[in-house]
Amino acid sequence: MIDTAHLSPAPRPLDRDGLRDSVRDKLVYQVGKDLRHATRHDWFLALALAVRERLVDGWMPSTRRVYEEDGKRVYYLSLEFLIGRLLGDALTNLGLHETAREALAELGVDLDRVLKVEPDAALGNGGLGRLAACFMDSMATLEIAGMGYGIRYQHGLFKQGFDEGWQVERPEDWLAFGNPWEFERPDAVYPVRFFGRLREERDPSGRRIHIWEGGQRVLAVAYDTPVVGWQGRHVNTLRLWAAQSGNLVNLEAFNRGEYMHAVEDQVLAESISRVLYPADATEAGQMLRLKQEYFFTSASLQDIIRRHLGYHASLDNLPEKVAIQLNDTHPAIAVPELMRLLIDEHGHDWQRAWTIVRGVFNYTNHTLMPEALERWPVGLIEQLLPRHMQLIYEINAHHLAELRSRPDNHDPFLTEVSLIDEAYGRWVRMGHLAFLGSRRVNGVSALHGELMKHTVFARLHHYFPEKITAITNGVTPRRWLMTANPALSSLIGRTIGDGWTRDLGQLEALAPHAGDAAFRAAFAAAKRHNKEVLAALVGKHVDVRLDPDALFDVQIKRIHEYKRQLLNILEAVALWDEMRQGGAAGAVPRVRLFAGKAASSYWRAKLIIKLINDVARVVNADPATRDRLTILFMPNYNVSLAEKIIPAADLSEQISTAGMEASGTGNMKFAMNGALTIGTLDGANVEMRDAVGPENIFIFGLSAEEVLRCRRIGFAPEEAIARSPRLARALELVESGLFSPDDPGRFRPITDDLRGLDHFLVTADFDAYWNAQRRADALFADPEAWRRQAILNVAGMGPFSSDRAIRTYAQEIWQVPLEAAPAASAFAA
Numbered sequence: 138m139i140d141t142a143h144l145s146p147a148p149r150p151l152d153r154d155g156l157r158d159s160v161r162d163k164l165v166y167q168v169g170k171d172l173r174h175a176t177r178h179d180w181f182l183a184l185a186l187a188v189r190e191r192l193v194d195g196w197m198p199s200t201r202r203v204y205e206e207d208g209k210r211v212y213y214l215s216l217e218f219l220i221g222r223l224l225g226d227a228l229t230n231l232g233l234h235e236t237a238r239e240a241l242a243e244l245g246v247d248l249d250r251v252l253k254v255e256p257d258a259a260l261g262n263g264g265l266g267r268l269a270a271c272f273m274d275s276m277a278t279l280e281i282a283g284m285g286y287g288i289r290y291q292h293g294l295f296k297q298g299f300d301e302g303w304q305v306e307r308p309e310d311w312l313a314f315g316n317p318w319e320f321e322r323p324d325a326v327y328p329v330r331f332f333g334r335l336r337e338e339r340d341p342s343g344r345r346i347h348i349w350e351g352g353q354r355v356l357a358v359a360y361d362t363p364v365v366g367w368q369g370r371h372v373n374t375l376r377l378w379a380a381q382s383g384n385l386v387n388l389e390a391f392n393r394g395e396y397m398h399a400v401e402d403q404v405l406a407e408s409i410s411r412v413l414y415p416a417d418a419t420e421a422g423q424m425l426r427l428k429q430e431y432f433f434t435s436a437s438l439q440d441i442i443r444r445h446l447g448y449h450a451s452l453d454n455l456p457e458k459v460a461i462q463l464n465d466t467h468p469a470i471a472v473p474e475l476m477r478l479l480i481d482e483h484g485h486d487w488q489r490a491w492t493i494v495r496g497v498f499n500y501t502n503h504t505l506m507p508e509a510l511e512r513w514p515v516g517l518i519e520q521l522l523p524r525h526m527q528l529i530y531e532i533n534a535h536h537l538a539e540l541r542s543r544p545d546n547h548d549p550f551l552t553e554v555s556l557i558d559e560a561y562g563r564w565v566r567m568g569h570l571a572f573l574g575s576r577r578v579n580g581v582s583a584l585h586g587e588l589m590k591h592t593v594f595a596r597l598h599h600y601f602p603e604k605i606t607a608i609t610n611g612v613t614p615r616r617w618l619m620t621a622n623p624a625l626s627s628l629i630g631r632t633i634g635d636g637w638t639r640d641l642g643q644l645e646a647l648a649p650h651a652g653d654a655a656f657r658a659a660f661a662a663a664k665r666h667n668k669e670v671l672a673a674l675v676g677k678h679v680d681v682r683l684d685p686d687a688l689f690d691v692q693i694k695r696i697h698e699y700k701r702q703l704l705n706i707l708e709a710v711a712l713w714d715e716m717r718q719g720g721a722a723g724a725v726p727r728v729r730l731f732a733g734k735a736a737s738s739y740w741r742a743k744l745i746i747k748l749i750n751d752v753a754r755v756v757n758a759d760p761a762t763r764d765r766l767t768i769l770f771m772p773n774y775n776v777s778l779a780e781k782i783i784p785a786a787d788l789s790e791q792i793s794t795a796g797m798e799a800s801g802t803g804n805m806k807f808a809m810n811g812a813l814t815i816g817t818l819d820g821a822n823v824e825m826r827d828a829v830g831p832e833n834i835f836i837f838g839l840s841a842e843e844v845l846r847c848r849r850i851g852f853a854p855e856e857a858i859a860r861s862p863r864l865a866r867a868l869e870l871v872e873s874g875l876f877s878p879d880d881p882g883r884f885r886p887i888t889d890d891l892r893g894l895d896h897f898l899v900t901a902d903f904d905a906y907w908n909a910q911r912r913a914d915a916l917f918a919d920p921e922a923w924r925r926q927a928i929l930n931v932a933g934m935g936p937f938s939s940d941r942a943i944r945t946y947a948q949e950i951w952q953v954p955l956e957a958a959p960a961a962s963a964f965a966a
């Protein structure tokens with residue numbers, strides 16, 4: 138048990154009768170419904186409002202305490218927060234799950250049915266946004282005075298459906314029934330300017346001052362959501378900005394009958410927070426995307442400054458009192474924006490302002506793919522944010538002059554470290570801007586941190602060797618184990634106690650139980666239960682029967698060429714073919730489960746979805762293999778679906794081309810829930826292998842170093858294909874039109890690419906992947922051995938809690954004090 142005496146007192150418990158009465162009151166007085174006519178949705182709102190009241194009970198003292206202590210605050214700026222549903226999570230953290238179940242039962246309502254109607258808040262695309270959500274949970278749990286800043290998108294990530302196997306996108310509408318969690322703050326409003334002109338003046342002392350005027354001015358309005366930590370001891374705030382026009386309706390135009398024109402201003406302004414960009418890594422946004430980035434960054438910085446000046450005489454001590462984390466480069470415009478606020482609005486001189494900026498910001502890099510590194514045309518920034526372009530030039534001039542004067546510099550042009558990329562056109566490198574304006578720059582796994590030093594930031598790293606560090610991502614065990622997998626978490630609780638919920642390192646104590654047959658049986662029963670639940674869910678929506686005895690082999694994540702869903706489906710084709718021919722005797726019955734969205738403009742990814750669906754249709758209809766192989770692509774992947782699939786998985790597919798997945802967090806969720814991993818030595822898979830032992834994970838394929846070498850000296854897919862009859866056969870089957878009789882050439886773009894460039898080295902890793910899958914078959918055929926390894930995976934997941942990640946950020950980057958830390962969950966290395 139951990140000592141909790143130093144923690145804030147837990148809020149008073151709420152009993153069943155209290156909660157029941159509260160829910161009834163909310164239903165009548167806030168939802169405005171009679172008990173007899175209330176829909177499931179009304180009950181959801183009533184329960185959420187009752188629970189929110191409990192959150193507020195903790196929120197007020199937390200906020201007051203933070204003000205009184207006047208310690209350092211942490212701000213997490215992220216264009217995405219993939220928070221998902223909040224009710225189940227809040228009940229878990231407040232310890233109210235069973236109370237709520239009983240209270241609702243007394244009202245004749247089933248809690249599980251109520252939990253299901255909450256919309257899934259998909260204010261993010263994937264891993265980056267989900268990381269921000271897990272970090273919010275951990276900051277609250279560790280009682281760090283943290284605040285998240287983002288955008289309150291009216292429409293989150295699109296809903297995915299299939300039309301004859303093709304992805305179709307439908308708008309998402311999470312706010313349709315109102316959002317019971319948020320508080321609108323009409324008093325927390327900031328103006329944000331776009332376009333306009335620059336003018337120079339002299340102030341009375343003769344100093345040059347810059348005035349930015351005209352253009353478009355929109356208002357950022359705050360919406361606050363309380364974020365409760367484990368056991369409700371501390372509650373932080375997620376503040377999301379909505380865009381509004383500063384002008385009301387144009388009455389003159391309205392009275393002339395020009396109704397569209399009359400509201401034009403509002404429509405334009407509100408478009409900024411209308412939709413989440415479905416951009417994922419490779420896709421560059423347009424003007425509106427840059428507007429979104431500046432909009433939320435500027436509003437957040439103004440808010441931070443206002444709060445600071447409410448308690449301090451000046452901004453000089455900002456770096457002692459504030460740490461701001463930039464989640465990727467989306468908020469990198471914060472660097473010139475804080476310069477502008479300090480110089481133009483608060484009268485600081487350039488040098489002092491730059492010192493403050495570099496003491497406040499820190500930047501997390503999430504990708505090394507050249508096509509995914511954000512850069513904006515100089516002309517676009519000049520037009521939209523003229524003052525910022527001027528400041529970027531100034532920062533660049535100082536930066537280059539400083540490097541030129543250094544004795545270790547032998548490069549007169551410094552093209553690689555310049556903030557401006559002038560190779561083809563002129564672009565602002567947002568990664569370089571964030572790097573330069575930050576105190577620390579971090580990668581998200583050990584491997585990724587190392588690669589940063591040798592690839593994109595190699596030259597900058599040479600000049601600033603102390604800046605780059607690596608902090609491996611983590612996930613919150615409260616949502617991803619406790620809430621998502623009650624069967625396994627209660628078994629863990631019965632076996633080693635409940636301390637793991639706040640100190641995941643305690644899972645280590647499970648390791649000895651891997652040798653205990655009774656424990657293995659209980660572990661298997663929990664997994665079996667989860668597989669049955671998933672099979673029932675699938676059966677309700679599609680006409681596919683999942684056999685809970687089969688190996689559930691799962692790849693769920695964004696569809697991206699580097700994540701190599703293609704490798705997975707090609708291996709499935711080869712396996713099916715071998716089964717048809719009477720081979721593959723050692724292959725156990727499998728369900729190959731896929732889920733994931735493709736960015737709407739990522740044509741190749743959409744074609745891969747179609748391929749998987751086409752293969753699934755043919756394979757699932759084959760009576761010869763029906764009992765041994767089922768392929769299923771579940772539509773509309775999101776946090777809620779992940780929470781259902783992951784606890785039911787036996788095998789977790791983490792098969793990216795080595796060097797391309799910065800960390801991954803899906804990999805951690807699966808292993809925590811007792812799945813074995815089949816994966817490459819990429820991202821955090823490397824550290825997971827070290828944590829669970831190489832004998833308890835199926836590692837295959839080229840290393841990151843070998844991938845780089847392949848790319849350098851050139852790689853010949855035709856040789857790999859010639860060496861692998863199975864791969865050759867799988868490709869030929871796809872090319873034959875067997876899976877697409879209506880359009881036999883449909884997948885030629887994919888197969889031609891595999892035979893031509895194969896940039897993601899699918900053909901190079903195919904045989905190694907096949908062999909790793911057969912090792913998985915062999916182990917699964919020995920259930921006791923499989924369970925033993927699965928248990929050891931859970932036992933090894935201590936380091937992959939987001940609590941550990943946040944504790945490391947707090948110590949190494951933000952330099953904020955922590956309550957005594959449970960030491961067991963630190964990395965051993």
Ligand SMILES: *Cc1c(COP(=O)(O)O)cnc(C)c1O
Pocket residue numbers: 219262263264265267693694695774775776779800801802803804806
């Ligand atoms: C965890 C998670 C991700 C990230 O998954 P990776 O496998 O690391 O890419 C993406 N989307 C959702 C909904 C998640 O829960």
